[in-house]
Amino acid sequence: MGTLRLGTFIDRYTFRYEREYPHPPERLWEALTDAKHMDAWLMPKNRIEARLGGRFHFTFGQEDDPREWSGTVAEFTPPEVVDFAYDNGGHMRFELHPIEGGTRLYFIQSFSPDFRQDDMSHKAGGDLPGGPDTPWRPGFMAGFLIGLIDLDAYVAGHGPTVKDQEEMVKRTHAGVHGSDWVTLTEAYRKLVRKTIPGGVSKADQ
Template structure:
């Protein structure tokens, strides 16, 4: 299986290629008919099989009152091409003859680059299930996402990197990272409780997990557990900028970490230092959370 992530027209394009030992004619019903799609696709699908036809997607129960989202058929050319939209995202399934079997090319176009590892790991599991169904093997119709697989895609697609920007009054470093555990678990892993020594309270020092030795921490200036902690960092004993940790909604696989640090003009080297320091802090945290997620029953 080959996977790639590219940017085209400002959007992210995830592409997965998989060779199947079955001809396109056998695979086509499995990727287009609702009765087969429900066995491997992550939503219950109903569709009008023609270009421009309406599609609906629902999760959980197939009851009429289950929440639905909508899309439409953009291409329908049996047994070669099926393309459709789902809300604002685009999907394309191509089947190319390949000896006695076929090459399945799956693509997903979306905007949320930080969510790409979640999408890639999820689709890999879905396509594994499809492969098993075509082979007649028993499969788990609701396989559990693998947090370690998610982290492998983070590394493969370069999603662990932060960015440094020049601002009107200095510099700003930003990281956006999809994690594999909910905000409460991330907060606890960072030490974001309120211990008796006063750390993690407004006006007090931040818990050590939120800090980096390269940037001495001042007092906590904003706190909303388990989603926000902000504090001043100091240089030469005076406030130099702020460091802000925020845990927001992500792809549904866990919390989205948004980490930002600002610094003053004339200290551009500190931006590069911050990129290195915070990646070194986030990576062990992400691995720890992934291990916890995969251990959970």
């Protein structure tokens, strides 16, 4: 993978990823706002009404995992900003800034202070090194960064596909993880523990 920027905590409940892409904002925009494209690099089963006030639904598409992230498009300014506001509080926001030779993308995840993250068995708790009152599960954070890396390849026209994403999700739910995910998960565990002290991770138990 080489050297990767993991991202930055803005506050206890907000995290920002930053990446540069050799593509203009207009090419990235469709991949960030059209469900058929997001299915290939983010989650394999999504529905989006790509307009201000439109509804969205993000899911893993697994029978054994009914979790769904739903909400309303709170900001929609092509090809600059799209903000997905969760029904249960918080946002998933993409900001695109043109730079020489491409685009700088800021991907910002924020949660309300009363949000509680569930693990893969749909139970509260699990690997939360920032403490039980924080939403930062290292495996999820690693998954989002891998998705942003895949976004580059997808927009360039050489993968991944929706089928690739479906197979990856099946492996993840079966507890089979790639080496990149394992490495990044540990890196995020350390970052959360360092930035938001006082939490206990599964790795410490």
